[in-house]
Amino acid sequence: MDTNVSSHDHQDQEEYVLLDLDSVSGSLDIPPNAKYVLTGLNTLNPLLIIDDKLKLVGEYEETIGTCIVFTEEDTPVVHEETGPSEVNLFSGTKIIDSSQPPTKQVKPSCQLHKVLKFRIAPDSETQAG
Template structure:
């Protein structure tokens, strides 16, 4: 057996709340539209929805503790009604707030420049 020990590093998951409230007021985002979220390790991640809508994000720190929950329908025993249970999923430390990008998906500026 080799004397070298194998170190197993455990990466901690970090949860981020994606805030689309400001954007959803101005455009219709289809619920089943495919999306690409890139640049999570940058100051301004990019969210592209359905290959057409480009959004730029900005991280905001939460004030206090922000918790995320999930709810599950629990089957009931005979003569009882089913009920839901709520369980904590994660603590959030950041909110990723998105706005519409000034340029289109191809990266070209939508404003024309005159020389």
């Protein structure tokens, strides 16, 4: 009974997969707000259908080593006023410098174990652009 519980726990762990459309992006014009359906993630060849007309077939590739996904956020440039309170009325105050462009802050988001690379399905109803 304990083995079923531990294998069930293993199945509930999250696994992140990168959807790689590089091989088809040059030949297709996929709008950023296109509707899509992704099916068969637990099969060897998942399907991605975009706008109910373009069919792509995926194939998993294992990553080599550690593959980490990062997110990037704009953060404003902040200056903290320091000095004796007699001289500086704003001591300890943080002031956002609007004259400086925001900087990029990069944070790790997740670790990947697989990349799902897509190609146009041979029986796709839509022709490449």
